[in-house]
């Protein structure tokens with residue numbers, strides 16, 4: 001039986017990618033943020049997962065004219081794409097088609113209407129956290145679970161929480177000894193459009209991370225509007241974190257937590273170890 005080793009919540013802001021590609025990791029304005037990933041690297045080295053189930057949102061790269069609420073790719077590989085500022089020099093992301101098909105079949109059988117696709121374009125929603133957490137060649141297979149966070153109507157936080165719960169049951173029913181980490185990306189607070197441009201709310205971001213760790217299901221009771229008022233329009237991406245947390249048990253141990261809001265986005269990183277599945 002496959003088992004979940006733990007979960008990670010991480011921002012996927014393109015600014016991280018720009019800084020990384022420009023080699024700014026040790027410059028004063030970035031060093032604290034890049035150093036904050038070191039404990040996550042150590043935890044991943046220790047756990048050595050086989051597969052990452054990556055809960056993210058596409059930014060109208062794979063899905064534009066047609067936007068599914070929830071989509072999973074079952075192809076062999078998901079390609080890194082050029083989002084308009086040049087294709088980043090990273091290899092395409094290897095999928096885990098067998099497990100991905102198992103997830104799709106299980107989730108559809110349990111009333112989640114998944115859009116099954118053969119390929120998802122790897123935009124910054126997937127690639128930023130992957131490049132912050134791993135080095136190529138990618139040591140894990142990556143199953144992208146895309147949740148619509150850009151085109152209304154959006155799936156509710158409760159829907160995303162329940163999806164996470166069912167993803168857990170799917171993984172635990174997978175007849176394979178794969179070790180899995182669930183990664184939720186997006187946010188935290190930010191708004192890059194309209195009259196609320198530049199809205200960042202560190203108090204809410206910190207509260208969100210605390211609730212996600214200690215009282216996660218309370219977050220499922222928020223509406224998308226409440227989240228957007230608190231954290232800005234695009235912060236509704238935190239449903240990906242809520243889904244990730246839904247895939248974990250009540251018995252998690254915090255390995256690492258980091259937060260900073262130096263510019264237009266609240267950067268968050270949270271690593272939770274799954275105590276239920278610790279090896280004896």
Ligand SMILES: [Fe+2]
Nearest residue numbers: 125186187237
């Ligand atoms: Fe995003």
